[in-house]
Amino acid sequence: MNLYPLGKALCSAIFYPFYRIKVIGKENFPKDGGVLLCTNHIDNLDPPVVGITCPRTVHFMAKEELFELPILKSVLPNVKAFPVKRGMSDRQAMRKALTLLKEGKVVGLFPEGTRSKDGQLQKGLAGAGFFALRGDAVVMPCAIIGPYKPFKQLKVVYGKPIDMAPYRERKASAEEVTAVIMAEIQKLIETNN
Template identity: 65%
Template structure:
């Protein structure tokens, strides 16, 4: 039996009332098929917040260092999270991410690669563009807006899937595609 549904309900019960999480744009989230979910990164709580607000299970890529913590290692694997070695092209992580998408699941990425120190949207890494261009996944931008402060509203906004057809035909670079994805996340934050 998977621990995911139980853990998701427990985490939702803790996070949603504490941070008054308001979810917008769920109607844009594809009900089936592969989805590349790209979100800004402002807190260590971002993965669980996205996990409890997404209408589907999200498989996250997380920094390899987290898998060195014994208890955390088992939990992360049970939740479908897989490691990525930061600072270079981790081929194993790229293959694992493509496999998640090929199986029609949701791959959650934080294209900035690390948390923003000042809350501002940073530059995205080319991995997001790689997955967007190398798969048939719907690419859904997402923005987490607001402070993680008790009893303050935290908004999670899911945007419309990016129309990938022309970008895949034009064979743009992963860097260019990541810039487009980051621009869409930035538009959600500005709204």
């Protein structure tokens, strides 16, 4: 059962007025083809907020523990999320993400791997670079600029797609590509704060 459209409508009705969400750069988002959407992570509400502001359906990679929680275990798969084991190489999650990208879908991930405790951008994990290099997709940097406070403006900024061709050609490392992605996210935070 696909609950994505219903979830998007419900979350939009609540979050847009409550957090006065302002979306910047939506026109930068590719209309079709595989997209690796890389976003900073400042709150548990980041996935639904990105989900409602993104012009396309996002397949979020979510930590496996969430799929063990009573309500979420039945909801998450129906809103296009799929589990990933943190702290180890999860081949099943890797295959799933690469397949989705190859099929021209949008895969969303938080390169930091976990929420930032102080709201500052943390170092990204190599996984983002791995998917960026191996996936047949463009990379979209996205910044959520908080705080999540009722009736205080929350911004979601979509940058310009990062062309991965030069990095693939010279066989750049996953770490280097992750650093490039994180620098783009940092730039979005600084220019829109």
